Amino acid sequence: KVRNGNEPEFLQAVEEVAETVIPYIVEHDIYYGKNILLRMVEPERVITFRVCWIDDSGEIQVNRGYRIQMNSAIGPYKGGLRFHPTVNMSILKFLAFEQVFKNSLTTLPMGGGKGGSDFDPKGKSDGEIMRFCHAFMSELFRHIGPNTDVPAGDIGVGAREVGFLFGMYKKLNNEFTGVLTGKGLSWGGSLIRPEATGYGTVYFAEKMLETRGQNLKGKKVVVSGSGNVAQYAVEKCIQLGAKVLTMSDSSGYIHDADGIDATKLALIMELKNVKRARISEYLESYPNAKFVKGKTPWDVACDIAMPCATQNELNDDDAKMLLKNGCICVSEGANMPSTIHAVHTFQKARILYAPGKASNAGGVATSGLEMTQNSLRFNWTREEVDKKLKEIMSNIHDSCIKYGKSEDGYIDYVKGANIAGFVKVADAMLAQGVV
Numbered sequence: 001k002v003r004n005g006n007e008p009e010f011l012q013a014v015e016e017v018a019e020t021v022i023p024y025i026v027e028h029d030i031y032y033g034k035n036i037l038l039r040m041v042e043p044e045r046v047i048t049f050r051v052c053w054i055d056d057s058g059e060i061q062v063n064r065g066y067r068i069q070m071n072s073a074i075g076p077y078k079g080g081l082r083f084h085p086t087v088n089m090s091i092l093k094f095l096a097f098e099q100v101f102k103n104s105l106t107t108l109p110m111g112g113g114k115g116g117s118d119f120d121p122k123g124k125s126d127g128e129i130m131r132f133c134h135a136f137m138s139e140l141f142r143h144i145g146p147n148t149d150v151p152a153g154d155i156g157v158g159a160r161e162v163g164f165l166f167g168m169y170k171k172l173n174n175e176f177t178g179v180l181t182g183k184g185l186s187w188g189g190s191l192i193r194p195e196a197t198g199y200g201t202v203y204f205a206e207k208m209l210e211t212r213g214q215n216l217k218g219k220k221v222v223v224s225g226s227g228n229v230a231q232y233a234v235e236k237c238i239q240l241g242a243k244v245l246t247m248s249d250s251s252g253y254i255h256d257a258d259g260i261d262a263t264k265l266a267l268i269m270e271l272k273n274v275k276r277a278r279i280s281e282y283l284e285s286y287p288n289a290k291f292v293k294g295k296t297p298w299d300v301a302c303d304i305a306m307p308c309a310t311q312n313e314l315n316d317d318d319a320k321m322l323l324k325n326g327c328i329c330v331s332e333g334a335n336m337p338s339t340i341h342a343v344h345t346f347q348k349a350r351i352l353y354a355p356g357k358a359s360n361a362g363g364v365a366t367s368g369l370e371m372t373q374n375s376l377r378f379n380w381t382r383e384e385v386d387k388k389l390k391e392i393m394s395n396i397h398d399s400c401i402k403y404g405k406s407e408d409g410y411i412d413y414v415k416g417a418n419i420a421g422f423v424k425v426a427d428a429m430l431a432q433g434v435v
């Protein structure tokens, strides 16, 4: 706390892990007295850099770029890039720290990292986005590589941005290599990668429901966000027979009591991915739906909640409202969307609650599969990748049970995910000595 006192999101992420991992360390001699958690909370390397680019009016703009190389004990640093005006050291360190545990849980050989910029892509032309991405990569390229650090997308960084970033990396290094994931299909991308985080979040919810003899069919689902993760979470919910009632963006949420079906979802994808419009425009096509300005959707009655927008978007009051309205399952698509008090409220009520580091790990897992395909210079089919994704989500669920199931049968997914993620990284760090 002394060293990172001005980094509230980072402290929050560390506290949530420490609550479950410290008691485990105390009980296990191989980890006790080695300052292992203290070592894990200190990034191996933090890079910040100036990004200068020229906007459409000819003015020079300056942003700050970052890459946090958190932990490489089990593989090259791996984690997304976020472009959003709120990006700062605290947010990226929390994301990088979470990423270490998440990547470990996938069982694939990936360390943890995260990066990005305070650049705001909203309202920028394609040309401005390209010039910014090229400027950003003109510094980042010297710190990354297919065996060193492999970035991907996150908020504000989708297929378009990954393309521009990859183009500049390739030009500067004069090599075509799997240095970024989330690439286009014709230039090294993997089938199912765009869908993977959202699909994985739903597969994880299915596994949780299974433990109570239930499934998604006929369940009412409330989703926040309308970006990459939310879109494909909704798509999979619809495919599995659930009724999705809401989606949102930073301006508010839409509530469609008739349910968002595949046709309506296609409209949202068009609005958000092509027109880059506000979600409220949904009402121009579906006037029976409601738009609630400036609010999150947690007061809409549901069986299942899937927060898929951003950190701390679901607080303790929201958690209590969800419980009051009968919610039995929360599967997080976003990273740390629930505040620590909200998490405690879900746990006290003993509902099915999965933290993002377990339930949204399908994205990075499929990025891992993209890296494998790049190394093999070979592509798996859609069915093969989807099957592997399902297996990985099921294995993560098993790990959560292994370390998180208590004597009365309740599965504490937070404890399970934290300890399972910790053990693999800690073992590797101990084996490699004090470095």
Ligand code: NDP
Pocket: 153, 154, 155, 156, 157, 158, 197, 225, 226, 227, 228, 229, 230, 248, 249, 250, 251, 308, 309, 310, 311, 313, 333, 334, 335, 360, 361, 363, 364
């Ligand atoms: P996108 O940029 O595609 O979408 C983000 C969505 O969240 C948009 O609807 C956006 O609204 C909304 N949003 C962003 N910031 C805020 C805010 N401060 N308040 C309210 N709404 C907000 O990002 P992704 O879908 O890729 O990421 C969503 C979450 O999932 C993040 O937490 C990310 O870290 C996490 N995640 C993503 C993975 C991936 O593979 N992409 C993998 C694992 C986790 P608007 O359009 O108005 O900005």
